[in-house]
Amino acid sequence: MLNTSEVANADNTDVRDLMATIGKKARAAARVLAIAPTSQKNKGLEAMAAAVRAATPDILKANAVDLETMKANGQLASFIDRGTLNEERIEAIACALEDIAKLDDPVGSTIAEWKRPNGLDISRVRTPLGVIGVIYESRPNVTADAGALCLKAGNAVVLRGGSDTINSNLAIYKALQAGLADAGLPVDAIQIVPVKDRAAVGEMLKGLDGNLDVIIPRGGKSLVARVQDEARVPVFAHLEGLVHIFIDKKADLDKAIDIVVNSKMRRTGICGAAETLLVDEAVAATILPPILAALQEKRCQIRGDEEVMMLCPTASEATEDDWSTEYLDAIISVKIVGGLEEAIEHIGTYGSNHTDCIITEDQIAARKFFAQVDSAIVLHNASTQFADGGEFGMGAEIGIATGRMHARGPVGVEQLTSFKYVVRGNGQTRP
Amino acid sequence: MLNTSEVANADNTDVRDLMATIGKKARAAARVLAIAPTSQKNKGLEAMAAAVRAATPDILKANAVDLETMKANGQLASFIDRGTLNEERIEAIACALEDIAKLDDPVGSTIAEWKRPNGLDISRVRTPLGVIGVIYESRPNVTADAGALCLKAGNAVVLRGGSDTINSNLAIYKALQAGLADAGLPVDAIQIVPVKDRAAVGEMLKGLDGNLDVIIPRGGKSLVARVQDEARVPVFAHLEGLVHIFIDKKADLDKAIDIVVNSKMRRTGICGAAETLLVDEAVAATILPPILAALQEKRCQIRGDEEVMMLCPTASEATEDDWSTEYLDAIISVKIVGGLEEAIEHIGTYGSNHTDCIITEDQIAARKFFAQVDSAIVLHNASTQFADGGEFGMGAEIGIATGRMHARGPVGVEQLTSFKYVVRGNGQTRP
Numbered sequence: 030m031l032n033t034s035e036v037a038n039a040d041n042t043d044v045r046d047l048m049a050t051i052g053k054k055a056r057a058a059a060r061v062l063a064i065a066p067t068s069q070k071n072k073g074l075e076a077m078a079a080a081v082r083a084a085t086p087d088i089l090k091a092n093a094v095d096l097e098t099m100k101a102n103g104q105l106a107s108f109i110d111r112g113t114l115n116e117e118r119i120e121a122i123a124c125a126l127e128d129i130a131k132l133d134d135p136v137g138s139t140i141a142e143w144k145r146p147n148g149l150d151i152s153r154v155r156t157p158l159g160v161i162g163v164i165y166e167s168r169p170n171v172t173a174d175a176g177a178l179c180l181k182a183g184n185a186v187v188l189r190g191g192s193d194t195i196n197s198n199l200a201i202y203k204a205l206q207a208g209l210a211d212a213g214l215p216v217d218a219i220q221i222v223p224v225k226d227r228a229a230v231g232e233m234l235k236g237l238d239g240n241l242d243v244i245i246p247r248g249g250k251s252l253v254a255r256v257q258d259e260a261r262v263p264v265f266a267h268l269e270g271l272v273h274i275f276i277d278k279k280a281d282l283d284k285a286i287d288i289v290v291n292s293k294m295r296r297t298g299i300c301g302a303a304e305t306l307l308v309d310e311a312v313a314a315t316i317l318p319p320i321l322a323a324l325q326e327k328r329c330q331i332r333g334d335e336e337v338m339m340l341c342p343t344a345s346e347a348t349e350d351d352w353s354t355e356y357l358d359a360i361i362s363v364k365i366v367g368g369l370e371e372a373i374e375h376i377g378t379y380g381s382n383h384t385d386c387i388i389t390e391d392q393i394a395a396r397k398f399f400a401q402v403d404s405a406i407v408l409h410n411a412s413t414q415f416a417d418g419g420e421f422g423m424g425a426e427i428g429i430a431t432g433r434m435h436a437r438g439p440v441g442v443e444q445l446t447s448f449k450y451v452v453r454g455n456g457q458t459r460p
Numbered sequence: 461m462l463n464t465s466e467v468a469n470a471d472n473t474d475v476r477d478l479m480a481t482i483g484k485k486a487r488a489a490a491r492v493l494a495i496a497p498t499s500q501k502n503k504g505l506e507a508m509a510a511a512v513r514a515a516t517p518d519i520l521k522a523n524a525v526d527l528e529t530m531k532a533n534g535q536l537a538s539f540i541d542r543g544t545l546n547e548e549r550i551e552a553i554a555c556a557l558e559d560i561a562k563l564d565d566p567v568g569s570t571i572a573e574w575k576r577p578n579g580l581d582i583s584r585v586r587t588p589l590g591v592i593g594v595i596y597e598s599r600p601n602v603t604a605d606a607g608a609l610c611l612k613a614g615n616a617v618v619l620r621g622g623s624d625t626i627n628s629n630l631a632i633y634k635a636l637q638a639g640l641a642d643a644g645l646p647v648d649a650i651q652i653v654p655v656k657d658r659a660a661v662g663e664m665l666k667g668l669d670g671n672l673d674v675i676i677p678r679g680g681k682s683l684v685a686r687v688q689d690e691a692r693v694p695v696f697a698h699l700e701g702l703v704h705i706f707i708d709k710k711a712d713l714d715k716a717i718d719i720v721v722n723s724k725m726r727r728t729g730i731c732g733a734a735e736t737l738l739v740d741e742a743v744a745a746t747i748l749p750p751i752l753a754a755l756q757e758k759r760c761q762i763r764g765d766e767e768v769m770m771l772c773p774t775a776s777e778a779t780e781d782d783w784s785t786e787y788l789d790a791i792i793s794v795k796i797v798g799g800l801e802e803a804i805e806h807i808g809t810y811g812s813n814h815t816d817c818i819i820t821e822d823q824i825a826a827r828k829f830f831a832q833v834d835s836a837i838v839l840h841n842a843s844t845q846f847a848d849g850g851e852f853g854m855g856a857e858i859g860i861a862t863g864r865m866h867a868r869g870p871v872g873v874e875q876l877t878s879f880k881y882v883v884r885g886n887g888q889t890r891p
């Protein structure tokens with residue numbers, strides 16, 4: 030691998046060549062990984078965890094360099110916090126690697142199986158996807174998490190982390206490579222783009238001459254938007270989580286208060302956090318005041334339509350923009366609607382196909398909501414903050430997808446696979 | 461809908477507007493279709509079959525116009541045959557519609573279901589994909605088949621048939637529309653591009669302003685190659701079926717003869733027809749002569765490497781090109797290999813990830829072949845001509861895909877769906 034300083038000032042031709050080489054090596058590694066036994070992959074993951082722990086001093090040293098640069102560049106405190114490592118966070122990275130080792134290996138598992146009248150046995154069996162590209166912003170832990178999840182599913186991965194934490198990423202990456210070597214796995218199974226040059230991202234979006242099968246962006250809206258607009262290969266992503274809760278006329282008040290407050294306020298910065306509350310006009314006068322009071326008690330700002338402002342004089346007025354704004358903050362937009370149909374219509378117009386929830390004791394209303402709201406995750410009487418691979422029992426996720434192709438919802442190790450048909454016969458020919 | 465003569469000489473701006481309108485209408489229809497009950501969709505399919513039967517004279521009249529144009533343009537006899545309709549073929553179209561009505565409706569079916577320790581019930585439920593574009597060459601039956609399969613899976617479809625059979629397509633399409641109207645389904649659920657202008661295809665490849673979710677090309681290699689190269693939306697397709705059979709050293713001779721002859725000669729023009737035969741050197745001298753004799757008896761031409769020519773003096777010499785040629789004809793290329801590993805290597809180098817077969821009595825060899833050959837369909841001791849949705853028990857297929865994203869192998873009604881996660885709670889909040 031080229032080292033950072035060698036290529037830090039690489040021109041575009043160099044970057045193109047570098048990326049083409051990375052693509053070729055990834056494809057070759059993917060072929061080997063596709064048939065690597067589970068035990069070998071797990072051995073690699075455990076060795077990676079041990080190597081990360083052993084490299085803690087080096088990783089901290091590299092991180093210190095990144096932190097200094099970020100501070101010198103005047104980055105926001107929250108941005109710097111996401112890029113900061115300490116012993117505890119490095120230990121968490123190592124534990125995450127061990128947790129991924131413990132997940133079931135999806136490769137080779139049978140999804141479906143049936144027998145034909147002519148005696149043919151047909152089964153659909155999981156296979157790796159191939160080579161996955163992950164483009165992420167300054168969170169060094171993604172280097173290990175994404176690398177390990179792809180590896181577990183038998184895929185090679187090309188990582189392109191935010192340039193602000195390039196030294197931390199490279200230090201973690203070095204430990205991952207040591208783990209791969211330890212287990213006799215191809216070291217090119219996990220590669221990291223060693224240059225800051227943004228042209229490297231452009232090459233990934235073009236698909237590395239057919240050597241990249243899917244791209245997963247992890248970061249803010251502008252990164253995801255660029256990837257979705259420009260990628261010539263499939264993308265697993267969500268642009269935003271414009272999450273709605275609809276309180277039906279048959280909602281239970283206590284459940285409604287708990288779920289709304291948790292959905293909005295548990296953590297406001299995650300994609301599963303609620304952004305808009307819709308309430309059936311039939312119960313607004315009784316159910317909305319205690320809910321809004323509970324939100325305000327948690328210091329949540331309310332932006333409401335005219336009727337909401339009448340019920341809650343401390344609310345400010347919602348503009349048209351509010352219905353399509355993902356606040357990721359302690360703000361909620363609230364609208365009173367004529368009923369279930371209008372709520373579904375509102376979600377269809379302003380939603381982002383991510384996660385939406387209905388609160389009701391009426392099973393028929395819940396079924397209608399499930400059928401007609403076209404989102405990756407639809408919930409009934411549960412917090413929208415459950416929109417998470419770990420909470421779904423998938424063990425770990427590389428992100429949440431809102432597209433309808435291949436992966437949808439939390440993208441865990443299973444969603445990083447494809448399948449093939451295996452047909453077993455005994456000499457059958459087709460009439 | 462515009463009628464053909466109105467837009468036959470449309471300029472590019474008109475085509476762009478026309479296609480944008482088609483896309484918008486398709487998306488609106490898809491929203492209605494997504495929640496249409498199974499009974500209504502089936503009623504539509506049955507009404508479509510009845511309308512096709514009733515329109516037989518009109519369809520034949522329209523087809524006569526197309527046939528005349530094709531003859532005047534000097535098209536090949538095989539091309540004209542594919543575009544020819546008669547009463548029997550129209551009856552087959554009607555029957556196919558009825559068969560699709562009988563298929564299980566995938567929409568709403570549960571793929572997986574589990575319970576979390578906190579009591580949440582999570583299920584993964586099939587949903588329609590959205591809007592599907594089908595671009596096909598002069599086979600009028602595809603108008604009905606593709607339209608009906610997409611409808612059954614709750615998708616809207618935009619059909620773009622070969623201009624040589626545009627009158628036949630429009631006549632069949634008129635019957636489909638009548639069926640949709642009969643069942644109270646949106647008539648825009650199935651739309652056909654009413655212009656010959658190739659710019660219409662370009663607009664589809666660009667995705668109709670986000671209103672097209674996937675494109676399925678059905679036709680020759682140049683059509684598929686153009687779609688794969690230029691499409692900005694996902695494509696379900698195979699470029700070619702470079703199908704291999706490997707005869708392992710533990711193959712049963714009788715099975716080998718039957719399977720090879722059937723795989724190659726039952727129908728030579730389909731994508732599941734075998735193109736290359738690989739034989740383990742350990743058994744070549746004993747097993748190959750009777751197999752090649754059986755093929756020659758069926759008038760199959762043999763192209764072999766040097767060793768094959770020694771065993772079969774009437775064979776001609778295979779060039780490097782032969783290993784990557786899909787003959788779609790009564791020709792087979794034959795190569796003697798050092799063993800299973802070399803066969804897998806050859807398939808990896810020259811194959812098209814479509815369908816490949818091993819003939820052996822050795823289960824370990826079969827398992828290795830299954831694991832290491834990266835094709836949509838891998839077979840053991842069965843004819844490669846089984847590579848077909850109908851033979852797989854899927855009822856009908858819209859094509860076979862060789863990509864690793866979303867659909868792979870035969871694309872039936874189930875593969876034309878996506879899914880969503882449905883989460884049922886009882887007031888759960890996330891700690």
